[in-house]
Amino acid sequence: MAAPFPSQADTTPSTPLTFRNPIVTPGADPWIMFKDGWYWFTATAGDRIDIRKSRTLAGLGEAPPVTIWRAPATGPKSRDIWAPEFHWASNRWHVYFTATDEQRTDANRRIYALESVTGDLQGAFTEKGRVTVPGDDHYAIDGTLHQRPDGKLFFLWSGRERSEKGPQNIYIAPMSNPWTLSGPRVKLSTPDRAWEKHGWHVNEGPEVLLRNGKTFVIYSGSGFTTPEYSLGLLTNADGYLLNPASWSKSATPVFSAYGGKDGNVYGPGHNGFFQSPDGTEDWIVYHAWDKPKTEGLQRTARAQRFTWRTDDTPDFGRPIPPGVPVPVPSGEPAK
Secondary structure (H helix, E strand, C coil): CCCCCCCCCCCCCCCCCCEEEECCCCCCCCCEEEEEEEEEEEEECEEEEEEECCCCCCCCCCCCCEEEEECCEEEEEEEEEEEEEEEEEEEEEEEEEEEEEECCHHHHHHEEEEEECCCCCCCCCCEEEEEECCCCCCCCEEEEEEEEECCEEEEEECCCCCCCCCCCCEEEEEECCEEECCCCCCEEEEECCHHHCCCCEEEEEEEEECCCCEEEEEEEECCCCCCCCCEEEEEEEECCCHHHHEEHHHHHHHCCCCECCCCEEEEEEEEEEEEEECCEEEEEEEEEECCCCCCCCCCEEEEEEEECCCCEECCCCCCCCCCCCCEEECCCCCC
């Protein structure tokens, strides 16, 4: 099993400040942002949405969770509250999450939105309802907001051609505000690579990165309970996000399972991105397993720095095994 994560960064004078993964247990579908001097964190909790905050990355594991929303006893968003994310747009926090009904019907999974009453992420929120695709309402999970440099909003998610069982694809649509889609969905990717078909055929958990005029969508492929669950990459160089022909797809995963003398990591995926406190480093947060057989185990949240190649594509390296000392993000305080 993973080594216990520390309550704060190691502070041995002769070594750099470090932390050890995992940072939060359990921590499925983790999401982190650094803002206003705090790391803010959320992950799948099942029946509610919790927000944690900490001055240090390692401190998130012991930070008290604050519940900002709890699922009702019945109705279309009463079960399986999955993959929450928070985004700052239009001077408010917006939280997106996946839910279904009390029968836990897979075909009825949809994405919902909340908006903060003030600028406090741990404060009160109002329900903005379901994020509905105009004229094309089918299975939808793992929603994320993307705001362009010019302020235009887009929404990305994982969905199906129909709500019945079938391949999960990556879709995008324009938005008129942070909870309203203003145009039809456009399919950017379908699981057509061998590495995306372990367990079942999946593209899910899309997240966006920008770099020198290029737009990247990093997504998870294959069934999340399989050790082959990995990250793939979509690339757009012309800025036409709603044109499928403007996107290219990596042939192989860009972040996948690792095994070595320093430990093993299986099924790394469902990631998010954040920057170090001083804004000089890019970081990835993701969940993974410690063993290839996942039955009875919990996914844990892990984080590590990534860099960029000369062609401006992200270089995620390999997952760092549990218990290995990792330098803290640049600009992070000692406590």
